[in-house]
Amino acid sequence: MxxxxxxxxxxxxxxxxxxxxxxxxxxxxxxxxxxxxxxxxxxxxxxxxxxxxxxxxxxxxxxxxxxxxxxxxxxxxxxxxxxxxxxxxxxxxxxxxxxxxxxxxxxxxxxxxxxxxxxxxxxxxxxxxxxxxxxxxxxxxxxxxxxxxxxxxxxxxxxxxxxxxxxxxxxxxxxxxxxxxxxxxxxxxxxxxxxxxxxxxxxxxxxxxxxxxxxVSPLEIDDAHDFISHLLTHNSIKVDKIQIDYMLDKIEWLIPFYIQLILDEIKKLSRKNPNITNDTVDSAIDNALEHKNYFDNWRSKIKDAFSDEGYLFSKEVLNIISEHKTISKNNIANIADKYGVSDDEKRETLQSLVYDGYINNSNDIKIYRFNSPILRMWWYKYVAN
Ligand SMILES: Nc1ncnc2c1ncn2[C@@H]1O[C@H](COP(=O)(O)OP(=O)(O)OP(=O)(O)O)[C@@H](O)[C@H]1O
Ligand SMILES: [Mg+2]
Known part of the structure; x- marks a missing residue:
């Protein structure tokens, strides 16, 4: 594999x-x-x-x-x-x-x-x-x-x-x-x-x-563990369970793509130093974020799919979540006002962002967060700033 x-x-x-x-x-x-x-x-x-x-x-x-x-x-x-x-x-x-x-x-x-x-x-x-x-x-x-x-x-x-x-x-x-x-x-x-x-x-x-x-859901935690062990064994890379747990914790939204992406970076780093620590995992994540072509579609998609105001609105909402990790419905309403986005458009735009896998409000209906911390980090680094 x-x-x-x-x-x-x-x-x-x-x-x-x-x-x-x-x-x-x-x-x-x-x-x-x-x-x-x-x-x-x-x-x-x-x-x-x-x-x-x-x-x-x-x-x-x-x-x-x-x-x-x-x-x-x-x-x-x-x-x-x-x-x-x-x-x-x-x-x-x-x-x-x-x-x-x-x-x-x-x-x-x-x-x-x-x-x-x-x-x-x-x-x-x-x-x-x-x-x-x-x-x-x-x-x-x-x-x-x-x-x-x-x-x-x-x-x-x-x-x-x-x-x-x-x-x-x-x-x-x-x-x-x-x-x-x-x-x-x-x-x-x-x-x-x-x-x-x-x-x-x-x-x-x-x-x-x-x-x-x-x-089609992200992997369950046990399945993700097995997937990672399998990939590592097949590629003769040794990573301790502590670091695998650390990595899974960082990825959180366990789609196979992010697992592959970060393991691929770990593989490259392991060539220089086969001793994989939490710092190696952090560096692997940083390196993974540099692949603009893997992430940029998340930004360009909202530009294509929404109206001009809808794009500015959703970009600002995502910028804020990328910095503060969450945003409240009230704050979202203020941003919609700022860009002249109607209530209907605000609702539809949020629904699209949820449906397309950017954000969710599953823990608290009034609070939105990114599904994926990896995407959040990318957004913070390359879109918001
Ligand atoms: N079953 C799997 N086993 C291993 N890796 C997988 C698997 N499914 C997805 N991946 C990883 O995710 C990447 C994307 O997979 P795929 O193209 O099937 O996703 P998709 O949902 O069709 O994506 P898109 O929405 O961009 O069309 C693959 O290149 C691989 O890194
Ligand atoms: Mg596809």
Whole structure:
């Protein structure tokens, strides 16, 4: 198991996410479509790849990342092209061969702005085309379609295409899910931004309310301990339990990414001095914070997602929490006033910050704090000052 900091982890580099995978497979087997819910960097894409790499039983799995799609038709072109390019997996070779043959026989001729052209037929709309394709499958053939960064696609379409087409895409997905009575396809959506908040802006919640939310959580403390021991052993680095506890205490929000990031820095420091102390852990954290590209997205995201006032408001709220560790609701209200942010916008902005994993008020409803002390330290050093 190697240290991987940023890329999707696969195969032996994947630390098992047992509970999440159990939830997901249960949903798949019940024919339920799901939405993986978790803030940035918690490990959603790696979980989807695990399903792609090791689909159970008879399932055919397909993964696509639609982040770059700015137009409705681009999304569909990507989906049909993935099918055409046979970017799917299955446990059994014979199934793959059969599935490939079916897709070939359907013969996707052209994917155009308005729809799909099969063999001799005229272009038909995406929904009908998708249904035709799915109807051609044997009833017992189960297909899992995983769509990563779907909310980003919806946001892109709103920005570059039109709100109408963004809604259309949601409606078509809903219609396909509904039409699929035999439950032989299951969709799993995920993304680094919350689908609910993007869809709420379109007043389109009714088009996604059939999706089952599945939460991807940070690691539990014991699991994090095991993960760290495993990584250290595999990389021949010796760190005493006291220092591991110290590190876990510092990381607090135990997503695998921060664990990897800090262990990777410890590895580098251990080359100079193999005796790892609490000071080494502190230095490793300082060094980890210097990777601007790992963190900057947290700042740029709020700039892109919020209005100008919303950005200034949320930046100041986060600046204050980064310095004082907490902020009260009263103080937040004062900052909203200062930037002319309405009550509604204030509420929505705070909800987004909570949903996207920046802050929480779980201990005390009136007090907000950062989820991650690591992000708080970065914010204090590189944004607030
Ligand atoms: N199961 C895992 N085992 C080991 N490391 C992991 C695991 N899941 C995530 N990581 C760590 O977190 C990083 C990000 O993982 P991943 O890309 O899967 O997260 P994500 O939630 O899809 O992120 P984003 O929201 O940015 O798309 C990986 O590079 C790795 O460092
Ligand atoms: Mg991802």
């Amino acid at each position: 190697a240290f991987i900091t940023g890329q999707v982890v696969r195969d032996k580099n994947f630390w098992n996410r047992k509970l999440e995978l159990e939830d997901i497979w249960e949903a798949i087997k019940n024919g339920e479509h799901s939405l993986l819910v978790a803030p940035r960097r918690v490990g959603k894409t790696s979980i989807m790849y695990k399903i792609l790499d090791e689909p159970k039983d008879n399932y055919i799995a397909l993964y696509m990342d639609s982040e770059e799609d700015n137009f409705e038709h681009q999304f569909w072109a990507r989906l049909f092209n993935s099918l055409k390019k046979e970017e799917f997996t299955n446990k059994f070779k014979s199934n793959i061969t059969k599935f490939k043959a079916i897709i070939k026989a359907i013969d996707i001729k052209k994917i155009s702005l308005s729809g799909i052209e099969f063999k001799e037929t005229k272009a038909i709309n995406y929904k009908d085309a998708f249904e035709e394709l799915m109807n051609s499958l044997p009833k017992e053939q189960k297909v899992i379609i995983m769509i990563d960064e779907f909310a980003q696609t919806i946001e892109n379409i709103i920005k570059y295409d039109s709100e109408e087409n963004a809604l259309n895409l949601l409606k078509t997905h809903r219609a396909i899910r509904q039409a699929n009575q035999s439950n032989n396809i299951v969709f799993i959506y995920a993304g680094s931004i919350g689908l609910e908040s993007v869809v709420a802006k379109l007043d389109g919640m009714k088009h996604i309310n059939d999706l089952k939310p599945i939460k």
